[in-house]
Amino acid sequence: MKLTRTLTLCLALAVTPLVHAASSDQNAQLKQRLTKVLGIKIQSLSAAPIPGLLQAITSHGVLYVTEDGSKLFHGNIYDVNNDMEDLTEAAMAGPRLEMLKPFESKMLVYKAKNEKHVVTVFTDVTCGYCRKLHSQMEQYNDLGITIRYLAYPRQGVPSAVADEMESVWCSKDPKQAMNDAEVGKKVLLAKCDADIASQYQLGEQMGVNGTPSMILSDGTMVPGYLPPKQLLQSIEMH
Incomplete structure (x- = not known):
């Protein structure tokens, strides 16, 4: 709304x-x-x-x-006496984590071998900064950061982007399909119960208004793209 x-x-x-x-x-x-x-x-x-x-x-x-x-x-x-802490953002952290739980089975997960942190990313395969983030996946993983994707087609649902993202999620090899989509390759049309609409609605409920948007393991939302080392610094700061 x-x-x-x-x-x-x-x-x-x-x-x-x-x-x-x-x-x-x-x-x-x-x-x-x-x-x-x-x-x-x-x-x-x-x-x-x-x-x-x-x-x-x-x-x-x-x-x-x-x-x-x-x-x-x-x-x-904001708490002026505590380094301008955003108390409203802090209030949403716990509820966000609860809201994510029912969607864990729907996520596309790029797991770090030496996992230290888990970050959930609302992504759009046509988003330039989403593509930049994805191109650095190995670097995030090497830092111990597991990336979990949820779909947030910026054009909304229904839309051509939403259909493309459904095809990614419903592919026989979703992670390879995501790799292809993120470099602009055509993904074969596929249908399943991925429910891209619900993923998009979840993003709206959490306050996502652009991609990529990241939810850290403590529930904090970080809007926009962060390079691997900068994301790690943000995680450790929280």
Whole structure:
């Protein structure tokens, strides 16, 4: 759902404020209200880093709502006293890992022999930086980084790119098909239950808006391409 639609729908909350949402029952009522008004799934509702606000983990990222349910906003909260830590990003780390689990069997995995880290990459076979990342796969693996791919066709689903990525996932040798696709070679048409649409929707739910987008093993999302050594530094920093 587009952010503009989210913000438009949020105005409806101000029309009929809810009672104070401090108790678990009241929080449950607020979750139901948000779900109805926004049309998105509310996975959890808890105290936010700012007093007087509640933090809603949703199927479309993190939202913040006042305890009486009358005001809601979308944005990131940073801790000025802790090196500008992005508290909103940190709040999504755990939920992202849980969201990834059902998709593990659908991933194309380039496993490092001496695996130290696992990074999940939302990729598009027509994306220039995705191709650059893939061309350096051996270097990532040599650093102990296993790369797991999920499909995120930037044109959406259905699209020609989505069809091409389905053919990669459904190939008799998916990793070789990915190797071919990433250098612009034609991949033979193939169909199966890869469910590229669900992979794409998962990316949207996690806040992916471009490729490549990387999910580190702690759930942190790193948007964009990082060279092998720089990715390792980012992993170790987290």
